[in-house]
Amino acid sequence: MKVILVEDVKSLGKKGDIVNVSDGYARNMLFPKKLGLEATSKNINDLKLQRAHEDKVAKEQLDAAQAFKAELETKEVTVSIKVGENGRTFGSISTKELAEAAKEQLGYDIDKKKMQLSSPIKELGTTKVPIRLHPKVTAELKVVVKEA
Template sequence: MKVILIEDVKSLGKKGQMVNVSNGYARNMLFPKKLGVEATPKNINDLKLQKAHEDKVAKENLEAAKKFKEELETKQVTVSIKVGENGRTFGSVSTKEISEAAKAQLGYEIDKKKMQLANPIRELGTTMVPVKLHPQVTAELKVVVKEA
């Protein structure tokens, strides 16, 4: 029996996939647990429409991310840090502080987990911080660290 999976099934397949299973497995396992539906012409058509809609939404999200990348790369965020003698800094600037500064200065909600900063910033000056906006789009945010 051909079945369209509604949810991911561990040893069978991913959501939206059409698989061939035995009648008993479909009737006793997949249908009662709402893991799949029978592959009727109506359900197959619904699956095609759903995939087309998901593709359209994914394309719109990619375009929005590219537009936001262009906008973000023209901006800069300024963060202050305490500095002692000989230009030694006390502490460091983390992604959390950069995220808060971006919200305060630019009005952008940038998730600190999306910033790909290998190590916290420990020196004064300008640093380019990569921000992953989309799996295919990464922007560079200019962060200026100055003396408090």
């Protein structure tokens, strides 16, 4: 029996796959647990329409992320930090502080978890912080660190 998987099923396939399974496995395991649908022409057509819609939504999200990247890379965020003798800084600037500064100065609500800062910023000057906006789009935010 041909079955369209509604969920990922271990050792069988991923969501949306059309697989061939025994009648008993389909009736006793997949259908009662809502893991699959019978592969009728209507269900196959619905699957095609759903995939087309998901592709369209994914393309729109990618385009929006690329547009936001272009806008974000023209901006900069200024953050201040206490500095002692010999230009030595007290503490560091983390992604949480960068996200707050971006919201306050630019009005962008950027998730701190999407900022890919390898280590906290501990020196004065300009730093580019990579921000993952989409799996295929990474923007760089210019961060200027000044003395408080």
